[in-house]
Amino acid sequence: xxxxxxxxxxxxxxxxxxxxxxxxxxxxxxxxxxxxxxxxxxxxxxxxxxxxxxxxxxxxxxxxxxxxxxxxxxxxxxxxxxxxxxxxxxxxxxxxxxxxxxxxxxxxxxxxxxxxxxxxxxxxxxxxxxxxxxxxxxxxxxxxxxxxxxxxxxxxxxxxxxxxxxxxxxxxxxxxxxxxxxxxxxxxxxxxxxxxxxxxxxxxxxxxxxxxxxxxxxxxxxxxxxxxxxxxxxxxxxxxxxxxxxxxxxxxxxxxxxxxxxxxxxxxxxxxxxxxxxxxxxxxxxxxxxxxxxxxxxxxxxxxxxxxxxxxxxxxxxxxxxxxxxxxxxxxxxxxxxxxxxxxxxxxxxxxxxxxxxxxxxxxxxxxxxxxxxxxxxxxxxxxxxxxxxxxxxxxxxxxxxxxxxxxxxxxxxxxxxxxxxxxxxxxxxxxxxxxxxxxxxxxxxxxxxxxxxxxxxxxxxxxxxxxxxxxxxxxxxxxxxxxxxxxxxxxxxxxxxxxxxxxxxxxxxx
Numbered sequence: 317x318x319x320x321x322x323x324x325x326x327x328x329x330x331x332x333x334x335x336x337x338x339x340x341x342x343x344x345x346x347x348x349x350x351x352x353x354x355x356x357x358x359x360x361x362x363x364x365x366x367x368x369x370x371x372x373x374x375x376x377x378x379x380x381x382x383x384x385x386x387x388x389x390x391x392x393x394x395x396x397x398x399x400x401x402x403x404x405x406x407x408x409x410x411x412x413x414x415x416x417x418x419x420x421x422x423x424x425x426x427x428x429x430x431x432x433x434x435x436x437x438x439x440x441x442x443x444x445x446x447x448x449x450x451x452x453x454x455x456x457x458x459x460x461x462x463x464x465x466x467x468x469x470x471x472x473x474x475x476x477x478x479x480x481x482x483x484x485x486x487x488x489x490x491x492x493x494x495x496x497x498x499x500x501x502x503x504x505x506x507x508x509x510x511x512x513x514x515x516x517x518x519x520x521x522x523x524x525x526x527x528x529x530x531x532x533x534x535x536x537x538x539x540x541x542x543x544x545x546x547x548x549x550x551x552x553x554x555x556x557x558x559x560x561x562x563x564x565x566x567x568x569x570x571x572x573x574x575x576x577x578x579x580x581x582x583x584x585x586x587x588x589x590x591x592x593x594x595x596x597x598x599x600x601x602x603x604x605x606x607x608x609x610x611x612x613x614x615x616x617x618x619x620x621x622x623x624x625x626x627x628x629x630x631x632x633x634x635x636x637x638x639x640x641x642x643x644x645x646x647x648x649x650x651x652x653x654x655x656x657x658x659x660x661x662x663x664x665x666x667x668x669x670x671x672x673x674x675x676x677x678x679x680x681x682x683x684x685x686x687x688x689x690x691x692x693x694x695x696x697x698x699x700x701x702x703x704x705x706x707x708x709x710x711x712x713x714x715x716x717x718x719x720x721x722x723x724x725x726x727x728x729x730x731x732x733x734x735x736x737x738x739x740x741x742x743x744x745x746x747x748x749x750x751x752x753x754x755x756x757x758x759x760x761x762x763x764x765x766x767x768x769x770x771x772x773x774x775x776x777x778x779x780x781x782x783x784x785x786x787x788x789x790x791x792x793x794x795x796x797x798x799x800x801x802x803x804x805x806x807x808x809x810x811x812x813x814x815x816x817x818x819x820x821x822x823x824x825x826x827x
Contacts, residue, residue: 321375324362326390337390341374342382343367346408346461352417352440359393359440360386361419363406381406381423383442394442399423401431409463411437413470413486418445420463420472420486424456435488448488455480458502462517464532473534477502477522481534494534498522505551506532509563509576516576518563520548527565529576538576545570617796618678620788641695660698667691674722678793682750682757683716689729693746696733704737704744713752720824721793721801727786728761728803728820736765736818739774759822767807767815799825 322344324337342364349358366381376382381400385393400406400423407422419438425431433456437446450456460475471491474482481494499519506515509529519528525544530537542548546568554562554573562573641664645657670688674680680688686708693706710716725748737744749760765771794800803822810816 324360324384324386324390326360326386326388335390337386338375338392340376341370341378342376342384342396343369343378344384345406348408348410350410350417357388359388361408361410362386363399363408363421365406366400366402366404368402378402383408383419383421383438385440385442397438397442397444399434399436400425401427401429403427404431404433405458407459407461409461409472410465411463411470411472411486416440418486420461422459422461422474424452424458426452435484437486437488446487454478460499460502460504462504462506464515475499475504483534496530496534496537497526497528497539499528500524500548503548507551507553507563509553509561510578511561518551518565524548527574529563529574540574542567542572543570545572614796617792620792641699644698660695663691663694663698667695678722678796679719680722681716682714682718682720685720685722685725686716686748689726689748692726693729693733700733700738703740704733704746706746706748708748708750710750711752714750714757715752718757718824719797721789723789724786724801724822725759725761727782728822731782732761732763732765732818732820735771735774736763736767739771740765754826756826757824759824760819761822762808762817762819764808764817766817768805768818769807769815801825 321339321341323340324344326335327333328335343366344362344364347360347362349360351358362384364376364378364382364384367378370377370379372379376384376396379402380398381404382396383399383406384396387393399421404423404425404427406424409420411418411420417440419440419442421436421438422434423436424433432449433452435448435450436444438444455476455478457477459477460473462473462475471483471485474484475496476482477499479496479498481496482490483492483494484490496519498521500522501520503520505518507518508514509516509518514532517530517532519530520526521528521539524547525542527540527542527548528537529540542565549566549568551566552564554564556562560575560577562575564573565571641660645661645664667688670684670691674684690708697704697706729746729748732746737746745764747760747762749762751758751760766774790801801822801824803820805818805820807815808817808819
């Protein structure tokens with residue numbers, strides 16, 4: 317940060333002489349050699365930082381950032397151009413466009429005035445032909461400008477400290493974007509580490525514990541752990557004769573070599589990726605096929621359950637049952653018992669409506685099933701001239717919203733009425749008791765009818781398919797819902813050892 321004049325020096329090893337430029341207070345930073353118009357002798361382009369250590373009256377004061385071109389004799393080839401104000405940094409790289417040489421400069425202003433930051437394009441005569449402005453941010457804290465001098469393409473790279481990389485053309489349009497790990501500083505080395513004729517770029521990571529090596533097009537990078545070895549000071553290539561070259565990295569606390577070479581198995585990644593893709597695709601197709609098969613199986617199971625349930629309710633909508641109810645209602649009307657007729661008709665319409673509206677459903681709630689059973693028992697009691705009574709009791713903790721197969725309770729209630737209470741001499745009783753435990757819900761259907769053995773004498777025309785259909789429904793319901801509902805049927809024995817009815821215990825596991 318000395319305010320003494322800074323100068324540009326040219327050393328000629330053939331003549332063993334040093335040539336010094338004229339007086340300047342510019343804090344020179346970036347420089348590169350380039351040839352204009354295919355000259356044999358190179359010129360040197362430099363930029364400087366605006367560090368603010370001299371006043372504005374000094375020649376090429378460092379209150380400004382400058383772009384300068386020196387000849388091999390350390391003289392100005394063109395009049396220097398002011399490119400930035402204090403405080404700011406500046407960068408420069410060459411750029412070839414349509415066989416002409418241009419110069420790209422970047423200037424980052426971090427002060428409080430409204431000067432802004434710029435990317436500028438100059439001809440070799442230092443004539444500005446393009447510029448874009450941008451706002452300063454931490455990502456623009458002295459980035460890196462890089463240009464591949466071997467291929468001489470019409471683009472350059474901006475490498476920011478946060479690891480974001482932008483490829484831009486001479487119009488400053490962003491062509492591609494890449495990301496590498498965040499950088500410790502703007503220092504880097506460009507060396508051909510694998511002998512392919514193209515430089516790799518070497519950086520130190522932000523945490524100072526790794527080296528970042530990238531291809532010159534930033535398409536890939538490797539991260540080499542260096543440990544706590546301090547600041548990366550320099551890099552060089554160690555040649556090993558016929559063996560692959562090595563990178564020598566010198567740190568403030570250590571130094572070591574790194575072998576950077578191509579992976580012979582690299583191109584196997586394409587068939588490997590293809591194999592992984594085919595494997596994943598096969599798994600997806602198998603899962604899709606299994607789901608489709610499961611959906612079809614579920615549909616067929618539901619369809620089969622619905623068919624069986626339609627069979628089980630056939631007796632509630634067949635002509636005999638319907639005509640019997642209608643005749644009974646007509647008889648009540650004839651006797652001018654309109655209130656009773658309306659009541660029975662209401663019960664029958666509810667039963668019929670529930671049967672029709674729920675014909676496409678295979679499950680119902682316990683509450684709806686009990687309501688259906690209650691309507692059915694009301695009609696059967698009316699048909700049998702009030703020869704039995706019934707009662708439905710529930711524990712307080714019973715969940716009446718659980719799902720059960722439709723017609724589950726009704727099947728056993730229907731059997732109790734038709735085969736137990738219908739032919740009973742005297743008053744019949746039917747009890748439906750629902751209780752709950754921590755693992756299951758139980759439903760008890762108990763009657764004081766004539767019993768199963770005696771009922772066989774009155775059921776010569778009965779096919780006995782009701783329970784068989786229910787068994788099929790319960791097996792299919794388990795396949796569909798994975799809920800195993802079981803039931804047991806026992807005879808009720810009176811004090812004389814005779815059959816005094818039947819009781820059925822249904823068990824529904826709790827989820």
